[in-house]
Amino acid sequence: MTDEPETYIGQRVRQIRARRGISQQILADRAGLSRSVVAKYEAGIRPVDSRRTLLALAGALGCTLGDLTGGDDRIDPAISAFHRAVPDIETALWTQGNITDTRAPRTLDQLVPAVDHASALRHAGDYAALGPLLPELLTDAYRLADAGSAQAWDLLAAATYGAASALRQRGHGALAWTAVQESERAARHADSLAPVAAAQFLKSQILAARPGALTAALATVSDVAERLTPEARTRGELETVGMARLQVGFVETLAGGNARPHLEEAAEIATRLPDAPDGHSTARNRTFGPANVALWKMSSAVEQRDPAEVLRIAEHLDPAGLPNKVRHAQFFVELGRAYAMKRDHLSALHALLRGEHAAPQQVRGLAPVRELVGAMLREARRDLTTGELGRLAQRVGVVA
Structure with missing residues (x-):
């Protein structure tokens, strides 16, 4: 959106505002900010360092967060392999694995470690290595699910969840939504609460990045957290329900509510992990635990502009x-x-x-x-x- 050598969010705010033909004061009124703060953002004197403010500006301007952040790593050679794989990922999701493919599909025993490997790459932030693996992984998971076993559906839920999470992180929000809907569909056929909680957690994360959708983001994850917390027993169920609790707290922060009860509830769930049985579900969120709860508390404090905390x-x-x-x-x-x-x-x-x-x-x-x-x-x-x-x-x- 600009040919200038340095770009920042306030600069894009100024450009979009000018194209919309509205003044700084009108924008400030729509976003619930003061005109002086908007002027500082546009001049680059003050960074837009709050997700809540970013959502307010995008909503007031009638644009997406991506229009304001302007970040597009699709031209970055270090990660281009992921983006080159996106059309094939899209085809696998849209066709539900029904594509022209002469490979012999992997068995369930072969696919479980493949899904675990893809999850490890995602958690390591190695999207360039992950992207090319996803089309065949999704295709094979769909083909196994057609056989109808609960374990195969559980595996498909985990595979589509991982694809959705990676797509969201790399800026493919619409396709991430398609993938998480597929994860939600597969979770209904699985024999565990874990993939159900995981899908709703991720749906809430995607919604929370859309201007005007915080209410939906909160309702989506609050419902699953309230319903499933009393029923969670296995390690995977506690992990995914615990992450849902953390997401409730963070969305409350974005909405100006009280995050503390939800973060403390997540901390209590984390104390139950050592005594929980492993369970049989592939759907896990091994990032959940006391340390990650503390990290989410840090993120909440950043959003509240409380550096001392x-x-x-x-x-x-x-x-x-x-x-x-x-x-x-x-x-x-x-x-x-x-x-x-x-x-x-x-x-x-x-x-x-x-x-x-x-x-x-x-x-x-x-x-x-x-x-x-x-x-x-x-x-x-x-x-x-x-x-x-x-x-x-x-x-x-x-x-x-």
């Missing part, structure tokens, strides 16, 4: 104890955002670099990282802009 939680959370590279990276991204709120640019930069080191594909594609790096680039000392910060700005696509 973020730093307090971080003091007691060892990132090495987080379950995978993506969560490890998220810890440092949230820490960097908190330091930036305190205008400690050097500490923020160091945190972001550690996050990038943990999961480079994940971090470089995050809109909050681009916005933060751009703001720091405009404000920081010259030695930072010509050193690590300048190079990071290039890697995340803030500057050419």
Whole structure:
């Protein structure tokens, strides 16, 4: 949307507002902000570092979050393999595996470790390796489900959930919605609560990125959390229901509500994991546990613009104890955002670099990282802009 060498959300707000023919005051009134704050966003003096504000601006302008964040990693060679696979992923989902394919389909015993491997790649943030695996994985999972066993449907629910999660992370929201609907359909035939809770959790995440859809996002995940929490027994069921509780808390934060009861409920569910039986479902969320609950509390505090609370939680959370590279990276991204709120640019930069080191594909594609790096680039000392910060700005696509 711009030919300028550096772009940021406020710049796109200004461009879309001008095209809509509305003033800063009208935009401010529609978004529930002051005109002076809108002016600071547009001038690049203040970064748009809140999801709630971003949703309000997108709703007021009648556009999507992607129109404002402008981040498109589809031209990034490091991750292009994922995006090249998307048309084939789309075909597998639309046809429900009914495609021209002369391969002998994998057996259930062969497909279980393949789904686990795909999940491990997603949790490591290695989307470039994951993308090319998904079309055949989905096709084989559909073909097994046609046989009608509950275990095969459970596996299809896990495979489509993983595809939906990866598609959402990489900016393919509409196709992610198709995939999660397929996961929801498969979960109805499975013999476990875990895939049911997982699908509703992810539907809520997708909805929460749509302006005007927070009410639906909250209702979707609140319902499944309330219904299934008393029934959850196995480790997979507790993990997925616990993640649903965390999502309820985060959406409450976005909506300006009280997240604490839901986050504490998730923390209580996490204490039940060590004594829970494994269960037979492929649907799991191994990221759930006490450390991840603390990480979601950090994210909630960032959204509430409470850097002191973020730093307090971080003091007691060892990132090495987080379950995978993506969560490890998220810890440092949230820490960097908190330091930036305190205008400690050097500490923020160091945190972001550690996050990038943990999961480079994940971090470089995050809109909050681009916005933060751009703001720091405009404000920081010259030695930072010509050193690590300048190079990071290039890697995340803030500057050419």
